Amino acid sequence: MYEQKTKPTDASVNEFIEQIEKPSKKQDAYRLLDIFYEETGYEPVLWGPSIIGYGAYHYKYATGHEGDAAITGFSPRKTAHALYLDPGDDRREELLSKLGKHKSGKSCVYINKIADIDEAVLREMIRRTVTAVKERYPE
DSSP, rough: OOOOOOBBBOSHHHHHHOOOOHHHHHHHHHHHHHHHHHHOOEEEEEEEEEEEEEEEEEOOOOOOOOEHHHHHHEESSSOOEEOOOOOHHHHHHHHHHBBOOOOEEESEESSOOOOOOOGGHHHHHHHEEEHHHHHSSSO
């Protein structure tokens, strides 16, 4: 049976951030910590070794695969901050066009530093993610 690898842990989010070597990356991680908390209202939790997640939901696919995931969050990686935002948002492309300097994958948006982006747009994307996930996966 499949066992989910990325699970919530009891590890300290602040201790995790303190291990970031580059001062500007660490400062941005603390700023993202505040932004995500302010927009979600959820306490940050370290999921696996490197994802700071906010809220949680349980999913179950038609295949029978199921598990738990953070509603939204970020991971301060060496090359860029990975932001976990709803890939199914019907305004995603419009908002990404206003976000500022970034790269995007299916469910991640990558930013090098907060100074490169419009914080108000990020905040809207976070709020929209929380709303969409809660609607898609009601408790």
